[in-house]
Amino acid sequence: MSLMGAINSAISALYAQSQALSNISDNLANSETTAYKSTDTSFSSLVAGSGSSSSGGVTATTSSNITEQGLLVASSSSTDLAIEGDGFFVVSNDTDGGQTYYTRNGEFEVDEDGYLVNDGYYLMGWATDSEGDVIGGTSESSLVAIDIDSVKSSVDATSEVSFQANLPADAAVGDSFETTFEVYDSLGTSSTVSVTWTKTAENTWSMEVGDPELSSSGETIGTSSTDIIEIVFNDDGTLASTDPSPAEFSITGWTTGAADSTISLDLGTVGSADGLSQYASDDTDPDIEIQQITQDGLAYGSLTSIEISDDGSVTAFFDNGEERVIYKIPVATFANANGLTELSDGVYARSSASGNSTLHEAGEGGAGTINGGWLEASTTDTSEEFSSMLSAQQAYSASSQIMSTASDMFDTLLDAVR
Known part of the structure; x- marks a missing residue:
């Protein structure tokens, strides 16, 4: 040399x-x-x-x-995400389906328009139906920018009311008691329905349902069926039968404009005391003891929070008690992830070396799981x-x-x- x-x-x-x-x-x-x-x-x-x-x-x-796994660190934000295992989040620089990119940086936050965004890149996901199933298939063409503000609460008319209560066995024949429960019509309007319980014979009671009234004003806003329900108990205090069976009533003529309602009454299991029972109250002035009355209707609610599970499901929680899956976040994998083209902000673009992406539901097909409330460290x-x-x-x-x-x-x- x-x-x-x-x-x-x-x-x-x-x-x-x-x-x-x-x-x-x-x-x-x-x-x-x-x-x-x-x-x-x-x-x-x-x-x-x-x-x-x-x-x-x-x-x-x-x-x-690029495929090296970083340490997962807990975060205080539920919209922070981390992938444990292989794969990338799919993001776009446009809410209307612009250029697609990929990232492991899960520092997403809800912007003023309700989108989950990180440094100008919008998190993409699959929209789901009311059952949490993906709408329109799991291809890249079905991806949409996740918009939290677009999610609205649903309303449900009451279709079933369940009772857990004890009717006093030491009440006199002819004694009557009144209780109330809440129902919702098909438009989400809440009203109060009264029930008159009357002891008609030994171990036998009648149940008569009143018209629905607005809790705030007492205004009657519908008409309940006037059929009386007969309830018979066994000599051990358990439920023997109801007539009709199953017990139900209807509400027609809602002044709110809602559809007519048919509501079943779950009074318990025959031969059991899991619903209505008849035991002595040991009280000089016996009364009905209500343990619990539940109904399945829902009023319109406001979104309070979201939660993201390890399969990528985005669950919305509303202040009316409703919760449902609104999006599924996919995980993209590549045959050669180290061949991706690196851009700023922890974002990658596919290249001829990396090949095209394959989308999976998180945790399936070799894709990693998604951890909400965590971030991947450097x-x-x-x-x-x-x-x-x-x-x-x-x-x-x-x-x-x-x-x-x-x-x-x-x-x-x-x-x-x-």
Whole structure:
């Protein structure tokens, strides 16, 4: 190797170690960046010429281990997300289905328009129906920007009322008691319905349902059927029968404009005391003891919060007690994820090296699970980076010393010629 060969090798080493230091600098700068994937520098030897005149050198190549799993760290925000395992979130730079990108950075927040967004990238998902099933298939063309504000509460008319109560066995025949329960019409209007319980014979009671009234004003807003329900108990206090069976009543003529209602009354299991029972109250003034009355209707509600489960289901919670899955967040995988093109903000674009994405429901088909309320930490190991920095510094200094020595040798040669 000639002096020029030595200088060429030293120059290539200076460039390669500069590149290594640049990568180290990036890694350290992003040691606290969510889902940042550290880059490595690989060195390869160069040989120019042949035989005794051949000279060497080095080249540096930067590689990013995009598939490396970072540590999951708990977050205080339910919209922060982390993938545990393989895969990426699908994001777009436009709510109307613009260019598709991929990221592991799950620092999403709800913007002023109700979209889940991170640094201008909108989280994409599949819309679901009332049963939580994906609408329109699980392809990329079915993805939409997740819009929390677009989700509205549903209303449900009351279709069943369940009773857990004890009718006093020591009540006198002809004694009557009154209780109330709440029902909703098909438009979500709440009203109060009264029930008159009358002991008509030993172990026998009648149940008569009143008209629905507004709780606030007492205004009657519908007409209940006037059929009286007969309830018979066994001599051990358990329910023997109801007539009709099953017990039910109807409400017609809602002044709210709602559809007519038919409401079944769950009074318990025959031969059991899991609903209505008849036991002595041991009270000088016996009364009905209500343990619980429940109904399945819902008023219109406002969204209070969302929760994201490990299968990517986005569940909305409303202040009326309703909860339902509104979106499914997919996980995108690639045949060669390390071939993705890296962009700013922890975002990647697919390339010919990575191939096209395959979308999965989280936790299926080799895709990772989604953790709501967690974030993936940077994969930078600061102690390792400092060690690499010292190595790069030493190699850079040695290469610069070679150039200085070669320069001195050239000066010696020139002096000999003079």
